[in-house]
Amino acid sequence: MSAEPPAGADRPRRPLFQKYFLALFIAVVVPLLASGAIEAWFGYRDERTNISQRLRTEANAAAGKIQAFLDDIRDQLEWTVQLPWSEGSDERHRYDVLRLLRQVPAIVDVVLVDGKDIERLHASRTDPDIVNSGTDHADDPAYLGARAAGVWYGPVTLHKGSEPYMTIAVAGSRESAGVTIAVINLKLIWDVISAIHVGTAGDAFALDREGHLVAHPDISLMLRGEDDAAVAALRRLQQASLAAGDEAVAGADAGHRTVLAAMARVAGPDWMAFVEQPTVEALAPLRRALWRTAILVLLGALFAAALAWLLARRMTGPIRLLEEGAALIGAGRFDQPIHIATGDELERLAARFNQMAGELALSQERSERIARLKRFLSPQVAELVEQAGQDEALAGHRAEVVVLFCDLRGFTAFSAAAAPEKIMSVLGDYYEALGAIIVRYEATLTSFSGDGLMLLLNAPMRCPDNPAERAVRMAVDMQQAVQALIVGWRRRGYQVGFGVGLARGEATVGRIGYEGRLDYTAIGSVTNLASRLCAAAEDRQILIDEAAAASVSGTIALESLGTRRLKGFDEAVPVFTVGKTIITGEIDSRVGT
Numbered sequence: 001m002s003a004e005p006p007a008g009a010d011r012p013r014r015p016l017f018q019k020y021f022l023a024l025f026i027a028v029v030v031p032l033l034a035s036g037a038i039e040a041w042f043g044y045r046d047e048r049t050n051i052s053q054r055l056r057t058e059a060n061a062a063a064g065k066i067q068a069f070l071d072d073i074r075d076q077l078e079w080t081v082q083l084p085w086s087e088g089s090d091e092r093h094r095y096d097v098l099r100l101l102r103q104v105p106a107i108v109d110v111v112l113v114d115g116k117d118i119e120r121l122h123a124s125r126t127d128p129d130i131v132n133s134g135t136d137h138a139d140d141p142a143y144l145g146a147r148a149a150g151v152w153y154g155p156v157t158l159h160k161g162s163e164p165y166m167t168i169a170v171a172g173s174r175e176s177a178g179v180t181i182a183v184i185n186l187k188l189i190w191d192v193i194s195a196i197h198v199g200t201a202g203d204a205f206a207l208d209r210e211g212h213l214v215a216h217p218d219i220s221l222m223l224r225g226e227d228d229a230a231v232a233a234l235r236r237l238q239q240a241s242l243a244a245g246d247e248a249v250a251g252a253d254a255g256h257r258t259v260l261a262a263m264a265r266v267a268g269p270d271w272m273a274f275v276e277q278p279t280v281e282a283l284a285p286l287r288r289a290l291w292r293t294a295i296l297v298l299l300g301a302l303f304a305a306a307l308a309w310l311l312a313r314r315m316t317g318p319i320r321l322l323e324e325g326a327a328l329i330g331a332g333r334f335d336q337p338i339h340i341a342t343g344d345e346l347e348r349l350a351a352r353f354n355q356m357a358g359e360l361a362l363s364q365e366r367s368e369r370i371a372r373l374k375r376f377l378s379p380q381v382a383e384l385v386e387q388a389g390q391d392e393a394l395a396g397h398r399a400e401v402v403v404l405f406c407d408l409r410g411f412t413a414f415s416a417a418a419a420p421e422k423i424m425s426v427l428g429d430y431y432e433a434l435g436a437i438i439v440r441y442e443a444t445l446t447s448f449s450g451d452g453l454m455l456l457l458n459a460p461m462r463c464p465d466n467p468a469e470r471a472v473r474m475a476v477d478m479q480q481a482v483q484a485l486i487v488g489w490r491r492r493g494y495q496v497g498f499g500v501g502l503a504r505g506e507a508t509v510g511r512i513g514y515e516g517r518l519d520y521t522a523i524g525s526v527t528n529l530a531s532r533l534c535a536a537a538e539d540r541q542i543l544i545d546e547a548a549a550a551s552v553s554g555t556i557a558l559e560s561l562g563t564r565r566l567k568g569f570d571e572a573v574p575v576f577t578v579g580k581t582i583i584t585g586e587i588d589s590r591v592g593t
Helices: 016-081 090-103 141-149 187-194 219-223 229-244 284-330 345-374 379-388 411-417 420-440 467-491 525-536 546-552 580-591
Strands: 107-113 119-124 151-153 157-159 163-171 179-185 203-207 213-215 249-252 258-266 271-278 397-409 444-449 452-457 497-514 517-523 542-545 558-564 573-578
Touching: 016 090, 016 107, 016 163, 016 179, 016 187, 016 203, 016 258, 016 271, 016 284, 090 107, 090 119, 141 151, 141 163, 141 179, 163 187, 187 203, 187 213, 203 229, 229 249, 229 258, 229 271, 284 345, 397 411, 397 467, 397 525, 411 420, 420 467, 444 517, 452 467, 452 517, 452 525, 467 497, 467 542, 467 546, 467 573, 497 525, 497 546, 517 525, 525 542, 525 573, 542 546, 546 573
Parallel strands: 497 542
Antiparallel strands: 107 119, 107 179, 151 163, 157 163, 163 179, 203 213, 203 271, 249 258, 258 271, 397 452, 397 497, 444 452, 497 517, 542 573, 558 573
16 A cells, blocks of 8 residues: 655645756856856956055165165265364364265254264254264264164154154264264155155055154144054054065055055165055956956856756656656556657656666565565575575575684673663674674574674575685684774773684574574584584684584694583583684784784
8 A cells, every 4th residue: 555645745846947947047157156256256366466566566666765865865974984083184074064964955963973982073954063062972872873783773753843853873984983973854755755656546655663654645644643543544554564574455544545555664774665555446457357247147147047948948848757757666656668759868867767667676576575585584594595596495404504603701791880872882883893794704694692693604505615614714804803893992991802613513404483483593513512612712712613623724724722621512522723823913903003
């Protein structure tokens, strides 16, 4: 009896045409959008790189002009410290100073200090000259700085609160030549800064290393003080530029405009020359490119919509036939073929559906046969018998088999003390590791209880090779897999081990059980022997009886353990074990010890 379809199943939430239209439309539009976005992103990066390079070039030019202005003053000052101070040299030094004031209009005051730290001449453009005042300059920072470095640049100050001034001191190459200290009017630098324009609205300014304003096109900013908001904005641009290195940075300028700015150092006084350009103006070419890209994407989207509409209409009919055919297959009617003659992939898909329907019909028949067998057989035995196609293989008879038992050492003590979830976790890992090996070696799992398993080889289906050798190799693989797990368990404090016992001999094999539930098993002394060998096996041991050992002695290295008294056997039983190098070496290589 087939299940009824859920309510509303015959009414699609969205028409098939709509789905395919959206899918085809998105398939075209998304790449267009992605392409446009990528183009915009890389265009933005390229434009930012070009702007950064252009602003850095302008900043280097501004710094070069300022540096040239200061270097020219420094060169002129060096002429005044060429001659040593001696008797009769005062007039010559006075002449050098007068020439200096005439050649360098930016110099306001000049002080000559001899090699003994004593002021010899003070010349000024506004005050009378002072000769041999005797003032000691031993503690003068300008004098000390020039002595130490040859050239010393002082901080920028406002003379009488109106004009920016700076002190430059130059020392002679010989101590006797003394030091010349000059006060410079930096108003001429304003002329250099004011002449620099970037684009139509960009300009330049200069700050010293402490963030004090040195020059700006708006000279009134020089008079507002360091706490003025406009000067603070320029200082923030300076900090951002220092953090960004050679890249242009974005920020607000003194006029509260969003600008892109670049910096270049003026090496002598350690100033920083900046050029800035409003972001709106700088990125105008990029905005135009983005508009062009948006128009192209829009045209592409319109074309995609038209194309998706045409293709969706052509696909709706065949897909509806496929939908109806799938419904028939889902209802179990595998004999209803789907007829589509479009000459494309949809036709091939219909052929695949028809092929699948035939395979499902065969699979259904097989599933029904297995379901009948599973009423009285274990699932794995039912699968095996169905594949072999011979139910009589399950009938009771005598057969040469290899029986293998295995279980965990110390599991009873562990399960008594551990929490249930830990026990189930250990068993889950344990059976998962062993299950894959059992399937690989095509062994028959007749029963398992707790941590113990019983396996058969050579029944109900005969092994194509030596069943004893296959059993021993399977036992080795099982030891390797479980010992790898034991390493992790012992790190968590679980003291367990793993032992295996197997024996070869004749047993009665066949179905046992009751109506509704039958299992396949082996009965005989070989089963008891394998069970006792497993019970006697220590951790990492695989114990084998004499018959199985004789079958594998030429292919697998075994060690004799002599004879042992086993419960249920009147006489001592010869016992063998797999060589430790076969098990331990492989286990160690797996767990990395």
